[in-house]
Amino acid sequence: MEKERLNTARTITIYDIAAEAGVSASTVSRVLTGSASVRKEKKEKIQKIIEKYNFKPNALAKGLSDTATKNIGIIAADVRNPYYSALFVSCEIAAEKAGYSVGLVNSLGFSEREKNELDVLLQQRVDAIIQMGGSVDDLITDDSYAEKIRGICDNTPVIVTGKLDKTPAHSVVIDESRAMNLVMEHLIGLGHKKIALVGGEMRVASTFNKYKMYQEILRKYGIEERGEYVVNGTYDPETGYDATNKILSLDDRPTAIIAINDFAASGALRSIREHKLYIPEDISVVSFDNTYIADLTVPKLTSVDYDYVAYGELLIDTAIRAAEGKEVEKIQKIDPRLVLRESSGPCKE
Amino acid sequence: MEKERLNTARTITIYDIAAEAGVSASTVSRVLTGSASVRKEKKEKIQKIIEKYNFKPNALAKGLSDTATKNIGIIAADVRNPYYSALFVSCEIAAEKAGYSVGLVNSLGFSEREKNELDVLLQQRVDAIIQMGGSVDDLITDDSYAEKIRGICDNTPVIVTGKLDKTPAHSVVIDESRAMNLVMEHLIGLGHKKIALVGGEMRVASTFNKYKMYQEILRKYGIEERGEYVVNGTYDPETGYDATNKILSLDDRPTAIIAINDFAASGALRSIREHKLYIPEDISVVSFDNTYIADLTVPKLTSVDYDYVAYGELLIDTAIRAAEGKEVEKIQKIDPRLVLRESSGPCKE
DNA sequence: GTGAAAGCGCTAACAA
DNA sequence: TTGTTAGCGCTTTCAC
Numbered sequence: 001m002e003k004e005r006l007n008t009a010r011t012i013t014i015y016d017i018a019a020e021a022g023v024s025a026s027t028v029s030r031v032l033t034g035s036a037s038v039r040k041e042k043k044e045k046i047q048k049i050i051e052k053y054n055f056k057p058n059a060l061a062k063g064l065s066d067t068a069t070k071n072i073g074i075i076a077a078d079v080r081n082p083y084y085s086a087l088f089v090s091c092e093i094a095a096e097k098a099g100y101s102v103g104l105v106n107s108l109g110f111s112e113r114e115k116n117e118l119d120v121l122l123q124q125r126v127d128a129i130i131q132m133g134g135s136v137d138d139l140i141t142d143d144s145y146a147e148k149i150r151g152i153c154d155n156t157p158v159i160v161t162g163k164l165d166k167t168p169a170h171s172v173v174i175d176e177s178r179a180m181n182l183v184m185e186h187l188i189g190l191g192h193k194k195i196a197l198v199g200g201e202m203r204v205a206s207t208f209n210k211y212k213m214y215q216e217i218l219r220k221y222g223i224e225e226r227g228e229y230v231v232n233g234t235y236d237p238e239t240g241y242d243a244t245n246k247i248l249s250l251d252d253r254p255t256a257i258i259a260i261n262d263f264a265a266s267g268a269l270r271s272i273r274e275h276k277l278y279i280p281e282d283i284s285v286v287s288f289d290n291t292y293i294a295d296l297t298v299p300k301l302t303s304v305d306y307d308y309v310a311y312g313e314l315l316i317d318t319a320i321r322a323a324e325g326k327e328v329e330k331i332q333k334i335d336p337r338l339v340l341r342e343s344s345g346p347c348k349e
Numbered sequence: 350m351e352k353e354r355l356n357t358a359r360t361i362t363i364y365d366i367a368a369e370a371g372v373s374a375s376t377v378s379r380v381l382t383g384s385a386s387v388r389k390e391k392k393e394k395i396q397k398i399i400e401k402y403n404f405k406p407n408a409l410a411k412g413l414s415d416t417a418t419k420n421i422g423i424i425a426a427d428v429r430n431p432y433y434s435a436l437f438v439s440c441e442i443a444a445e446k447a448g449y450s451v452g453l454v455n456s457l458g459f460s461e462r463e464k465n466e467l468d469v470l471l472q473q474r475v476d477a478i479i480q481m482g483g484s485v486d487d488l489i490t491d492d493s494y495a496e497k498i499r500g501i502c503d504n505t506p507v508i509v510t511g512k513l514d515k516t517p518a519h520s521v522v523i524d525e526s527r528a529m530n531l532v533m534e535h536l537i538g539l540g541h542k543k544i545a546l547v548g549g550e551m552r553v554a555s556t557f558n559k560y561k562m563y564q565e566i567l568r569k570y571g572i573e574e575r576g577e578y579v580v581n582g583t584y585d586p587e588t589g590y591d592a593t594n595k596i597l598s599l600d601d602r603p604t605a606i607i608a609i610n611d612f613a614a615s616g617a618l619r620s621i622r623e624h625k626l627y628i629p630e631d632i633s634v635v636s637f638d639n640t641y642i643a644d645l646t647v648p649k650l651t652s653v654d655y656d657y658v659a660y661g662e663l664l665i666d667t668a669i670r671a672a673e674g675k676e677v678e679k680i681q682k683i684d685p686r687l688v689l690r691e692s693s694g695p696c697k698e
Numbered sequence: 699g700t701g702a703a704a705g706c707g708c709t710a711a712c713a714a
Numbered sequence: 715t716t717g718t719t720a721g722c723g724c725t726t727t728c729a730c
Contacts, residue, residue: 011504013723024701029725036726039699054500059472060418061723063409064706080438080641085429089455101469104453106438120450123408151403155360237645266645273647292429296586296615298622298647362707373717378709385710388715410707413722700730706723713718 012053021046032057063125072102072319073121075114077133079106082291083261084132087161090312091130098320100127107134115148128157128319136162136169139205157322159315162205170322171331172315176206179304179336180213180258183286186302186338187256188221191347192284196229196254198243199264207232207260210288214258229254233264240267248275255347256284262293265301265343280345290339299342306334361402370395381406412474421451421668422470424463426482428455431640432610433481436510439661440479447669449476456483464497477506477668485511485518488554506671508664511554519671520680521664525555528653528685529562529607532635535651535687536605537570540696541633545578545603547592548613556581556609559637563607578603582613589616597624604696605633611642614650618692629694639688648691655683 014032018025023042030036031046038046049055063069072095076084088104095102103126107114114134121129129152135145146167149158153168160169187195197214200207211230218225231246233239240259247254248271257272259265265287269279277283279299287294290305311334322328363381367374372391379385380395387395398404412418421444425433437453444451452475456463463483470478478501484494490513498507498516507518536544546563549556560579567574580595582588589608596603597620606621608614614636618628626632628648636643639654660683671677 011723014725015723025724026701026703026726027699030700033725037699042699056468056472058413058474058723059469060409060413060474061706062725064407064413064708065723065725066706069409078438079428080431080434082429082431085434089427089429089457092455101454105450106441108438119405120408123405125407125409263645270645270647293642293645296612296642297645298619360707363709364707374707375709375718376716379716382709386715391715407707410722411709413724414707414709415722702727702729704725704727706725708722709720711718711720714716 011058012055014055014057017046017049017053017055020049068127068323069125070100071124071126072100072316072323073124073126073129074102074104075117075121075129075131075134076104076106077137078108079104081263082293083289086291086308087132087312087315090309091316092312093309094313094316095320098316100316100320102316109134111135111142111145115145118148118152122152122156126156127323128159130159130161130315130319132161132315136160136164137204137206138162139203139208141165141167157319157328159319159322161315170318170328172311172318173331173333174206174306174311175333175335176209177213179288180210181217182304182336182338183258183288184214184217186340186344187258187284187286188217190256190284190345191349192254192256193221193223193347194226194229194252194254194349195223195256195258196231196247198231198247198257198259198268199233199235199239200260201232201234210260235261236263237267237270240264240269241271242267244268244271248272248277254283255349256286256344259285259287261289262287262291262297262301262303265303266293266297269297269299269301269343279343281348284344284347286338286344294339294341297343302341302344303339304336305339306336310334360407361404363404363406366395366398366402366404369398417476417672418474419449420473420475421449421665421672422473422475422478423451423453424466424470424478424480424483425453425455426486427457428453430612431642432638435640435657436481436661436664439658440665441661442658443662443665444669447665449665449669451665458483460484460491460494464494467497467501471501471505475505476672477508479508479510479664479668481510481664485509485513486553486555487511488552488557490514490516506668506677508668508671510664519667519677521660521667522680522682523555523655523660524682524684525558526562528637529559530566531653531685531687532607532637533563533566535689535693536607536633536635537566539605539633539694540698541603541605542570542572542696543575543578543601543603543698544572544605544607545580545596547580547596547606547608547617548582548584548588549609550581550583559609584610585612586616586619589613589618590620591616593617593620597621597626603632604698605635605693608634608636610638611636611640611646611650611652614652614692615642615646618646618648618650628692630697633693633696635687635693643688643690646692651690651693652688653685654688655685659683 231243290303294301294303580592639652643650643652
């Protein structure tokens, strides 16, 4: 069956270039890849013709014959979350610098999507897969997921921003304990003792690890943990709002609230405002992720930053080195740092 | 009588499946694509083997031999902007439904990147390109860009969320005039007459069109336009903050502020708060885009929504139809609608 | 330094 | 219905 071509312009190939230059396709390929030396005059002639037609070699054919596609697949939980979009963009920039390109798919919280997307990326023969969030966030790794990843790792390296037990996947994670440590030391240094924790689910490793450190620091300073000061939920403004409402209805209110991320913090801000309390005079708020949200709320949020640029670079660097068969550490950690803004201040009590 | 083979390292191909099923590769291809009928028993046997090995055909080889890759390239200005991420995700979902997959790259405000990314997508042989923001936002189309697009359209359809003069690109745009119309009628209906406009650049078509409608509505109601009520800038919170500061320093303050987007609105909110004014009692704020930011500020923002799901679907539908050589309208418009929240109220003056 | 030829994994035209 | 045979556009031995 004749496939109807909507265009007349034939795509030009390496053979067209070769013909016009009076050389073989192999020679053109050589100047394209720089894989072998070509006599200077021929090389220049070929380059001129390539330029003239603005010829771009077909990446599909290249990937087929070559072993590498110079493509890295990224599965993000949801790029609409500024945490992921920031990370993705810095990955994109880092990859570009290294001569790679990235592709993005979103798992959107469905593990079925996630597995399916792994297959799609595999079909596209990406050189490595980076998974940001999703199943790799689980405190307890899902068995069927681990199984799937194990099968993939034989051929394609997988880098995750979390952990994947019993798999050869490489891990580049934020040091969550350190992150919480920074926050707690900051608040306690400001004189706070009644500190609440808002949002997040304990089945998520990063949240669980933060909670562990929260407890540890409380113990360190001899502060008793109060169950009613820890209100879990999800990671959105609603959770922050509802949880904070609950906490502020307590007789003995906390003087500081730690929100699991900037979204939850924005909800906390709303609740606090509605209770006619002032930030940070009456109550301090600190959160994690330091997305642009932290900079746009009133007041601006003190938040834990991860240096997204360095994070993205490390992710891509790890992916490329693994793809090229180099030695790569199994686990690498990102060091967080606290960005002070307007939402945290001395305890007045 | 199945030979158990462990294919850990080697990727399995259509030939392996064929060999094991005792048929030719073409037959396997036929059941894979459904392009021709295959005897039921053979078909089932083949499917069983495919299942067994969890075989996934190489998309590169497929794209190379086929005319279509079932891949749509998307160039976004910056996916960190929730406007683009929302649009991208709904494109992704719509594409998936139609059996296509999407790839995302960010131009990040550099027209060089933009052109380069077009080349990369072309090399990847995407079936269509959707460009969201960037050069296609320009009121006056850049010549060299138009030239480039013209060259591309011969082979690959281009869909833009803006306009591209003198090119065969298809356009799916928000009806900006209508958007501003909704906002102005809303405010005037609430009794506002002193209405300011904050943020945005006039070289951007969407901003310019909004401004034109702003003027038109003022005229319609016999309200004189005041130059000092229109403060341009960019599209970020800083601009909204600075511009609002300027406006609130005026002797005759406006009773309503229209921000060019939710980011700028968040800056306006901060400025207003610092001036100890109340929203919406003292001053109303309305913005465009209805991103999640509108829902997380205090107060929540009245903002113009574009139905991102429908927008994404229309974009993808247009791309696919164009890719398949079907007839497609040159320009299609997205109808905006106003989402009322807490930031707008009756004029008290 | 260069070309011929084989092949990457798949689809499709043509026979049978 | 099915197999054979050409490619798709590029890279890469292997000779020369």
